[in-house]
Amino acid sequence: MMRDNIINKKASVIAIVLSAMFIVLFFSGCTETTPEVKEKILIFACGGDADKLDPADVTDGESTARTDSIFEGLVEYKEGTADIQPCLATSWDTSTDGKNITFTLRQNVKFQDGTDFNADAVIFSFERQYNTSHPYNQYGEWAYWGYMFSDIEKVEKIDDYKVKIVLNKPNAAIMTSLAMFTVAIVSPTNAETWKEDAFKHPVGTGPFKFVEWVKDDHITVEAYDNYWRGAPKLDKVIYRVMTDPSARLLALQAGDIHGMEYPDPASFDLIEANTNLQILTQPGMNVGYIAINCGYGYNDSNKNGVRDANEPWVKTPGYFEPFTKKSVRQAINYAIDKNSIVENLYKGTAIVAKNGMPPFMLGYNDAIVDYSYNPTKAKELLTQAGYPNGFNTTLWVMPVSRPYMFDPTKIGEAIQSYLEAVNINVNIYQIDWSTYLAKTQAGEHSICLLGWTGDNGDPDNFMNVLYGANQCTLGTAGNVAFYNNTEVQQKLSAALQTYNNNDRAQLYKEAQVLIHEDAPFVYLAYANQNLVFVKNVKGFVLNPTGRYFFYPVDLT
Amino acid sequence: MKWYIIKRLLQIIPVILGVTLIAFTLIHLAPGDPVRTMLGQHATQQEIDEIRVRYGLDQPLYVQYFIWLGDVLQGDLGRSILSHEQVSTEIGSRFPNTIELAIAAMIFAIIIGVIAGIISATKQYSAADYTMMGVALFGISMPVFWLGIMLMMVFGVILGWLPIGGRIDLLIPFQRITGFMIVDSIITLNGAALISVIRHLILPAIALGTIPMAIIARTTRSSMLEILRQDFIRTERAKGLSERKVIYKHAIRNAMVPVVTVIGLNFGLLLSGAILTETVFSWPGVGRLVVDSVYSRDYPLVIGCILVFAIVFVIVNLITDLLYTFIDPRIHYD
Numbered sequence: 001m002m003r004d005n006i007i008n009k010k011a012s013v014i015a016i017v018l019s020a021m022f023i024v025l026f027f028s029g030c031t032e033t034t035p036e037v038k039e040k041i042l043i044f045a046c047g048g049d050a051d052k053l054d055p056a057d058v059t060d061g062e063s064t065a066r067t068d069s070i071f072e073g074l075v076e077y078k079e080g081t082a083d084i085q086p087c088l089a090t091s092w093d094t095s096t097d098g099k100n101i102t103f104t105l106r107q108n109v110k111f112q113d114g115t116d117f118n119a120d121a122v123i124f125s126f127e128r129q130y131n132t133s134h135p136y137n138q139y140g141e142w143a144y145w146g147y148m149f150s151d152i153e154k155v156e157k158i159d160d161y162k163v164k165i166v167l168n169k170p171n172a173a174i175m176t177s178l179a180m181f182t183v184a185i186v187s188p189t190n191a192e193t194w195k196e197d198a199f200k201h202p203v204g205t206g207p208f209k210f211v212e213w214v215k216d217d218h219i220t221v222e223a224y225d226n227y228w229r230g231a232p233k234l235d236k237v238i239y240r241v242m243t244d245p246s247a248r249l250l251a252l253q254a255g256d257i258h259g260m261e262y263p264d265p266a267s268f269d270l271i272e273a274n275t276n277l278q279i280l281t282q283p284g285m286n287v288g289y290i291a292i293n294c295g296y297g298y299n300d301s302n303k304n305g306v307r308d309a310n311e312p313w314v315k316t317p318g319y320f321e322p323f324t325k326k327s328v329r330q331a332i333n334y335a336i337d338k339n340s341i342v343e344n345l346y347k348g349t350a351i352v353a354k355n356g357m358p359p360f361m362l363g364y365n366d367a368i369v370d371y372s373y374n375p376t377k378a379k380e381l382l383t384q385a386g387y388p389n390g391f392n393t394t395l396w397v398m399p400v401s402r403p404y405m406f407d408p409t410k411i412g413e414a415i416q417s418y419l420e421a422v423n424i425n426v427n428i429y430q431i432d433w434s435t436y437l438a439k440t441q442a443g444e445h446s447i448c449l450l451g452w453t454g455d456n457g458d459p460d461n462f463m464n465v466l467y468g469a470n471q472c473t474l475g476t477a478g479n480v481a482f483y484n485n486t487e488v489q490q491k492l493s494a495a496l497q498t499y500n501n502n503d504r505a506q507l508y509k510e511a512q513v514l515i516h517e518d519a520p521f522v523y524l525a526y527a528n529q530n531l532v533f534v535k536n537v538k539g540f541v542l543n544p545t546g547r548y549f550f551y552p553v554d555l556t
Numbered sequence: 557m558k559w560y561i562i563k564r565l566l567q568i569i570p571v572i573l574g575v576t577l578i579a580f581t582l583i584h585l586a587p588g589d590p591v592r593t594m595l596g597q598h599a600t601q602q603e604i605d606e607i608r609v610r611y612g613l614d615q616p617l618y619v620q621y622f623i624w625l626g627d628v629l630q631g632d633l634g635r636s637i638l639s640h641e642q643v644s645t646e647i648g649s650r651f652p653n654t655i656e657l658a659i660a661a662m663i664f665a666i667i668i669g670v671i672a673g674i675i676s677a678t679k680q681y682s683a684a685d686y687t688m689m690g691v692a693l694f695g696i697s698m699p700v701f702w703l704g705i706m707l708m709m710v711f712g713v714i715l716g717w718l719p720i721g722g723r724i725d726l727l728i729p730f731q732r733i734t735g736f737m738i739v740d741s742i743i744t745l746n747g748a749a750l751i752s753v754i755r756h757l758i759l760p761a762i763a764l765g766t767i768p769m770a771i772i773a774r775t776t777r778s779s780m781l782e783i784l785r786q787d788f789i790r791t792e793r794a795k796g797l798s799e800r801k802v803i804y805k806h807a808i809r810n811a812m813v814p815v816v817t818v819i820g821l822n823f824g825l826l827l828s829g830a831i832l833t834e835t836v837f838s839w840p841g842v843g844r845l846v847v848d849s850v851y852s853r854d855y856p857l858v859i860g861c862i863l864v865f866a867i868v869f870v871i872v873n874l875i876t877d878l879l880y881t882f883i884d885p886r887i888h889y890d
Contacts, residue, residue, distance in 0.1 A: 041727060051639050059595070143595045146603055199640060215641075215649045216840035218726060238726050242838040246705050251720040251838075254713045303602050434853065435587040476601050 039235040040555045042537065044548075045242040045251060045260040049216050054199040055181040056129055057140035064181045065261075065548045066239055069221050070112070071184035071204030074103055074122070075175060079552070080541045082285070082361070082457025084175050088117065088185055088205060098170030098499055105161040109228045111187035112209035119157040124188040126155040126165075139196045144182040148455060149174075150305075170497045172504060176458040181547070207232040207551040216241055233539075233554040252277065252532060258555070259533040259540070265347035265406070276535055282542040283360060284529040287353050287462070288404030288451035290395075290415065290522040291481040292332060295324040297443050297474040306470050316443030316474065316482050322391050323446060329519040331381035332447075333371035335422045340373075341414050342525050346406045349530065353523035355512050357454075357462035360544060362501060363508025364459075368516050378422045390423025396440060396448035400433045403527040404451035411524070412449060441477045450480055457545050459508050464492045467515055483520035557881075560889035564874045568867060575866040576859055580621050583850070583858050590637045590853040611637055613855075624859065633863070634856035636849070643860035647842060651864065652735035653723065654841035657833070658826040660757045661765035666819060669769040673776025673815075677784065678803055688773065695770030704763040704836035711759060718759055721838035725752045760837040764830055768822040775818045779811040786810075812883050820876025824869045 050063040055071050058064060074089035086092075089103040109117040128136040129145045130152065151171040156164045167174065177183070190203035202210045207229070208221035219239045225231045240257060242248045245264040251257045253274065263271060263279070271279050296313040300306075322328045342352045354370035357363075382390060397412035398405055405411060409430075416426040431439070440448050454461050465471060469489040471479035488511045495507035515521070529546050539552040591607045592599065608614045612623060627634060633643035672692065676685040712720040723737055724730055730749045733740045738757075741749035783789065784807055792802045831843035842861060849857035880887045 043726060141594065141603070141607055143599060143603070146600055196640070214732075214840065215646065216844060217723060217838075220726075240722065240726065240838070241840070242721055243835050243844070244838070247708065247721050247836055247838055250705070250708045250713055254716065254720050256712075256720050256722075303600060305600075432586075432588045433851075434589050434592045438589065438592055476599070 040233065041236040041238065042234050042259065042550065042553065042555055043238045043240055043257040044550075045240050045248045045257045047241075047243060047245070047248075047262045049241045050213075050219060050239075052199040053202040053210070053213070053219075054140060054186070055184040055202075055204075056125070056142055056144075056186070057199060058181075059143050061546060066219050066221070067181055067184065067202060067204075068206070068547050069208040069237060069550055070202050070206045070210055071181065071186065072206050073179055073181075073184045074105075075179045077179050077457065077543060077545060077547075079549075080543055082176065082544050084179055087179075088122075094499070098172075098497070099167045101165045101167070101174070102158065103163050103165070105163065106228065107161055109205050110226060111190070111203050111205050112224050113187050113190050113203045115187045115189040115203075117185065117205050118160045119163045120160075121185050121188055122163045123155055123157050124191070125185045126152070126183065128191075129182075130154075136191055136195075139198065142182075144180070144455070148177050148180065148182065148461075170499070172496055172499050173456065173458040173460040176456045176461075180456050208237060211236070229551070232551050234550060237550045249532070252534065255534070258537050259531060261531055263530055263532050265349045268348065271532055278533050278535055278537075280531045280533065280540065280542050281528050282544070283351065283358055284403055284527050284546060285358055285361075285454035285457060285544045286402075286404040286451060286527055287356060287358060288350075288402070288449070288524045288527065289353070289356070290332070290336075290447060290524065291440075291445075291450055292323050292329050292447050292520055292522070293318045293320065293443060293445055293480075294329075294482050294484065294520050295319045296484055297472040297477060297482045300473040300476070305473075307472070313484065314474070318443050318445045320393060320446040322385065322387060322393075325385045326518055327381040327385040328387065330371065331378040331385070331422065332419065332424070333519050333522050334374045334378035334381065335424070336415055336418045336522055337373040338370075338522070338524055341411060345410050345414060346525055346527065349406060350404075350525035350527040353526050354516075356467055356515060356521065356523060357459055358526045358544075361454075361457070361459050361462070363463075363495070363505040363512075365509040365512040367509075368512060371519070371522075375418075375422050382422060382424075387423075390425065392425045392427070393446050394427045394429050395419075396429050396431075396436065396445040398433070398449050399430050399436060402451060402453070403529070404453065404525060405449055406525075406527065408449055415449075440480045442475050443477060443480070443482055445480075448480060453546070459504075460492070460496050463508055463511060464496060467511070467520075468492050481520035483515070483518065485514055485518060488514050557889055561874070561878070564870075564877075568870045571870055572863060572866050576625075576863055577621065579859055579862045580624070580855075581617065583853065583855055584617055584620075586853070588853040590855060593852045594638055624856070628863070633860040636854050636857045638849075638852050638854045638857075643856050646845065646857060647860055647864055649735065650840055650842045650845050652737075653839060654827055654830055654834070654843060656736055656738060656757065657760055657764060657830060657839060657841060658823060660761035661826055661830075661833075662768065662819065662823055664761050664765035665769035665772055665822070668765075669772030670776050670815065672769075672773040674780055674803070674808065676773070676777040677780030677811075678799075680781065685777075689777065692770040692773040695766045695773075698766065700763055700767070700832045701836055703766060704760070704833060707759045707763055708836070719752075719756050721756075721760075721836070723753065723756055723840065724749060725756075728752050760833050760839055763836070764826060764833040768819075768826065771818055771822060772815060776811065776815050779814045780807060783807045783811045809883060813880060816876060816879050816883060820872055820879075824872045827865065827868055827872075 046062055046065060048062045050066050051060050052058050052063055053067055055067040072087050074087060075084045076087040078085045088106050090106050092101055092103045094101050111117060128134045129142040131137060151167050151169055153166045153168045158164055184204060187203040191198045194201045207224055207227045209224045211220040211222050213219045220236060222236045223232050245262060248260040249267055252260055271277050293316055295316060297316045298307050298311045298313055301311060338352050342350050354368060355365060395412055395415060398408040401407060412428050416428060419426050440450060452466055465478040467479055467483060467488060469484040469486060471477055472482045472484050491507045491511040495504045498504040529542060533540060536556045538554045538556055591604050595603055612620060635642055636646055672688040676688045679685050708720045711718040728748050731744050733743055737753045741753055789802060789807060792806055830841055831847050834841040834844045846861040
């Protein structure tokens with residue numbers, strides 16, 4: 001009996017202490033205030049974590065969202081535009097043949113680890129990507145080099161503060177490409193220190209220096225006091241990973257964070273009604289489309305990215321007779337009510353597209369009159385083409401959402417019903433994303449949903465990549481409509497070698513007229529990019545490239 | 557007992573060989589390609605081929621498996637194809653987070669579930685019984701995702717008592733040593749961090765612990781009801797023992813064997829099944845890691861995670877079996 005009492009008493013004491021602790025902890029939230037912090041720390045919630053923090057070795061937006069605070073390139077985009085201005089290079093001269101660009105480098109700039117910025121750092125940052133015998137080439141895949149920078153033959157040092165980029169052919173898009181994160185300049189000493197692990201210890205010349213990376217949780221950068229433009233206004237930026245959009249918004253409402261990306265369109269009304277929040281919106285650099293397989297591609301046997309005389313046109317695996325006819329493709333354009341899709345399925349996050357690149361880009365042809373929604377006209381065109389009773393086909397629908405294809409399954413179903421109304425019976429086919437990409441690039445589809453987010457802000461990055469005949473390469477096609485109009489390709493190739501912007505724009509406009517007439521695509525939407533901040537975040541500017549720069553931002 | 561434990565631990569070897577072999581085959585048979593995922597929409601065939609060779613993905617599947625097995629025996633789980641990070645580092649940085657969450661959820665589930673189960677059983681068909689079993693039914697049927705959002709909305713936004721997601725207030729300085737944040741904040745005598753970590757743990761633990769709590773409550777109730785009807789309980793009562801003593805001293809312990817089984821099974825499931833809770837509460841755990849790695853077909857990472865899960869499952873099952881001997885002295889393993 002005595003022992004029982006002692007145990008009971010002990011248990012009661014423990015229970016009381018535990019309960020008291022719990023109550024204190026639980027309710028401390030009511031009174032607890034974060035310790036008086038004088039530092040300006042901005043917490044920004046991202047939809048995912050970075051893959052790597054080496055700007056040359058990433059292709060995902062989450063990685064570049066972080067590296068853009070740490071690194072800089074020779075040139076950069078002017079705030080809020082896709083125009084180029086000097087950054088780590090103060091000026092440049094292009095040779096008359098357009099094949100040599102000589103850069104004068106900024107002096108008295110130091111990397112965040114104290115290393116001098118000079119020609120050696122520039123050569124290192126480029127050469128490790130293209131020179132396979134470079135000792136640091138083995139530490140990355142350099143996915144963008146072959147695709148965006150293969151026209152660069154070599155980069156040469158002239159003196160400590162002058163470098164020359166030698167191109168193997170003129171390329172009018174190269175300057176915008178040089179503002180991409182891929183060719184940001186990295187500290188060679190840091191790369192030597194960390195070797196294959198340098199991607200976890202990024203060091204650049206940018207306004208913020210790397211502090212810590214807790215995987216799937218947050219990445220912290222802090223102000224680099226010796227930044228050549230002067231220290232940033234914020235003391236720290238913390239990129240916090242919050243994968244669920246509802247949780248991001250709740251955290252923003254509760255004041256746990258200062259900003260977030262990718263708000264759920266369903267909550268736009270809620271955000272606008274909250275006087276403490278601001279939503280920033282801008283047309284994004286992307287296009288979502290339906291690609292109609294025109295039927296012919298080629299095997300690029302020498303992998304030079306150009307169709308040579310010994311590389312004949314062959315039928316794609318997804319060849320489907322009706323889609324080889326222009327009037328059928330036009331009929332499909334007439335059959336689909338794009339306005340309704342954008343309004344109801346993109347939920348106000350996009351605008352209706354009529355051309356293959358977004359409206360703010362050089363060479364966008366606004367004079368083109370889009371196909372209207374006209375099922376009667378569509379039926380007439382089908383009858384003219386010899387299909388008065390329509391036909392059956394299979395629509396490939398992306399398994400994942402992208403900004404340019406907000407809800408592919410619902411969009412696919414909407415298209416299915418629009419086409420059924422003109423007697424085209426559509427089966428829907430879905431498969432996992434990487435297989436989807438591989439198979440559509442191999443031309444296995446007859447008609448598919450896809451889209452594109454631009455890389456460098458240059459029209460070539462849309463027009464040539466998506467609509468050029470050279471891009472009808474079976475297996476790696478960028479042009480998944482396998483649209484092979486030689487005249488269009490000639491104009492696009494000429495545009496890439498034209499340094500005069502007016503002449504260049506004219507060529508792109510002419511190409512768009514031809515593409516519109518041939519109708520290999522149904523352009524659906526250009527998706528906006530949206531960010532939400534609390535009201536006291538000032539100075540954030542959206543960029544068409546979708547990149548985030550926190551240097552001008554302040555917390556008031 | 558010692559030999560039993562050694563025998564059980566040795567059983568891990570065939571389990572792991574089997575599990576990894578099946579996982580290895582399945583993930584490679586599934587459509588999709590990590591190299592394409594990594595290089596994106598614009599990769600050339602040449603680039604794809606080069607990377608496949610670099611990661612040994614061009615080798616026959618059995619060769620890949622034996623190379624992987626050889627590396628594992630030397631303590632090397634390889635590097636993630638997508639992030640280039642050591643697989644052991646990737647898992648090691650998230651595993652303590654999931655363990656802490658699972659333990660917190662289980663503590664919540666056991667305390668509430670067992671108490672509710674006992675009260676329901678002892679006061680069968682009372683209002684308390686109906687209420688508690690109603691709540692338990694609600695708990696089992698509630699989607700974790702919805703419950704998480706509701707908890708955040710009520711306790712985070714409306715009442716402002718608890719934080720919304722994450723592991724700690726990022727403005728509090730914190731030193732990572734073991735990766736277990738409660739342990740680290742105690743080792744470093746960081747009171748502010750300890751409070752913040754516990755406050756961040758409460759809502760996800762409730763969200764994750766609700767389903768096991770409901771299962772434990774129902775199991776405890778039925779097990780208790782069965783025990784309370786047995787002869788030895790009648791004898792205790794006939795001896796004149798108070799009802800409290802009958803229940804607390806004799807019935808509960810006997811009723812716990814099935815409850816411990818349920819707890820053991822659920823703990824294993826919590827570790828791997830925390831994905832939804834981890835997503836809603838921005839919890840950097842291993843559940844999210846394994847799903848992301850499956851989506852990106854990051855083979856070394858997927859197999860690494862499965863390897864760790866298999867080991868944890870076997871160990872948790874072993875601990876459960878051993879617990880039986882403490883609860884019920886009639887159970888022997890010798």
